[in-house]
Amino acid sequence: MNLSNLDSVLVIIPILNEESTIAAVIQMLQSHGLRHIRVVDNGSRDRSAERSKDAGATVLCEPIAGYGRACWRGLQQMPEAVQWILFCDGDGSDDISSLPQFLALRDRFDLILGNRMATATGCAAMTPVQRFGNRLATTLIWLGWGHRYQDLGPLRLIRRSALEQIDMQDRGFGWTVEMQVRAIECELRICELPVGYRQRQGGQSKISGTVRGSVKAGYIILSTLGQLYWRRLVRNREGAPQ
Numbered sequence: 001m002n003l004s005n006l007d008s009v010l011v012i013i014p015i016l017n018e019e020s021t022i023a024a025v026i027q028m029l030q031s032h033g034l035r036h037i038r039v040v041d042n043g044s045r046d047r048s049a050e051r052s053k054d055a056g057a058t059v060l061c062e063p064i065a066g067y068g069r070a071c072w073r074g075l076q077q078m079p080e081a082v083q084w085i086l087f088c089d090g091d092g093s094d095d096i097s098s099l100p101q102f103l104a105l106r107d108r109f110d111l112i113l114g115n116r117m118a119t120a121t122g123c124a125a126m127t128p129v130q131r132f133g134n135r136l137a138t139t140l141i142w143l144g145w146g147h148r149y150q151d152l153g154p155l156r157l158i159r160r161s162a163l164e165q166i167d168m169q170d171r172g173f174g175w176t177v178e179m180q181v182r183a184i185e186c187e188l189r190i191c192e193l194p195v196g197y198r199q200r201q202g203g204q205s206k207i208s209g210t211v212r213g214s215v216k217a218g219y220i221i222l223s224t225l226g227q228l229y230w231r232r233l234v235r236n237r238e239g240a241p242q
Contacts, residue, residue, distance in 0.1 A: 006033045006035070009036065009082070009085075009103070009157075010038065010084070011029055011034050012038050012071060012074035012075065013026075013038070013052075014042055014067055014070035014090070015040065015042065015048050015052070015070075016042045016043060016044055017045060017046050018046075018091055019044070019046040019047045019048045021090060021092040022039065022048055022090045025088070025090050025091075025092055025094075026039070026052060026057050027055060028096045029088075030056065032096065036058075036079075037057040038059075038060055039052040039058070039059050040059075040062050040071070040073050041059060041060070042066070042069070043063060048090075049061070061073075066172045066173075067172060067175050068168070068170045068175030072171060075163075083159065083160050084158070084160060085158055085160060087156050087157075088154060088155050089154045089155075092198065093125070093197055093199065094114065094153075094195070094197065095121070095195050095196030095197060097196070098114065098155075098195045098196065102157045102193060105193070106157070106159075108189065108191070109188075109190065109191040110159045110161075110162040110183070110188040110189045111158045111159070111183045111189070111190045111191070112158075112192075113149075113191070113193065114151070114154075114155030114156060114195035115150045115151045115193060116153045116195060116197040117131075118150060118151075119196050121196040121198065122194075122195065122196060125197045125199045127214075129214040130214075134151060136218075136222075137152055137221050138150060138151070141177075141180065141181060141225070144225065144232075149180055149192065151192065152176050152177055152180065153176075154176065156176075162186070162188050163179075165188075166188070167182070170224060172220060173216075174220050174221060177221050181225070181228045182228075185232065185242040186242055
């Protein structure tokens with residue numbers, strides 16, 4: 001891959017007890033020429049932070065629990081040269097081999113999303129609860145905002161100016177759905193790219209690994225959508241910009 005324009009890409013990886021997988025994820029990203037990697041430790045009790053640092057990543061700590069809070073921490077004090085932010089998970093489930101296709105689309109889109117539902121490996125690796133929740137959420141977004149998403153996956157690349165425009169507010173598990181809804185409202189150029197997906201390569205899922213976690217995640221996503229739709233109605237009533 002041509003490395004001349006990759007210094008403008010910052011990778012952010014939120015982690016929680018991923019010591020068995022995070023080093024391999026970082027090394028895979030580095031093999032694609034991505035050098036600016038921030039790992040945000042969201043309260044790990046293992047050696048995740050140490051393994052990340054040894055692999056060559058910058059390690060930040062966010063003591064307050066929350067996926068969105070960890071992502072937000074990673075965005076603070078970015079160098080001016082950073083124009084793109086890549087979000088991915090640290091558990092080895094994201095298929096990083098698709099990154100060249102992601103990066104090749106930067107001139108045409110503002111938000112590039114990995115679509116796990118478009119590949120056989122992606123569908124097979126997702127649990128029935130994940131697939132149902134995904135379909136429900138994307139259907140509600142279509143009904144409420146008129147845009148048909150296929151997935152709410154973690155692997156995503158967004159232009160810095162676009163991220164500033166959508167003005168993210170969520171600091172929890174609603175981070176991904178808020179980003180996609182706000183991208184519609186702000187009329188960003190959006191692309192979903194088929195990507196492979198694997199069951200996590202180590203550790204235990206904090207969300208889909210248990211029935212309780214899955215129910216909680218579903219509730220958060222639905223409540224986030226409800227809040228976003230209400231805000232949209234208020235803005236429309238007041239004639240405020242999106």
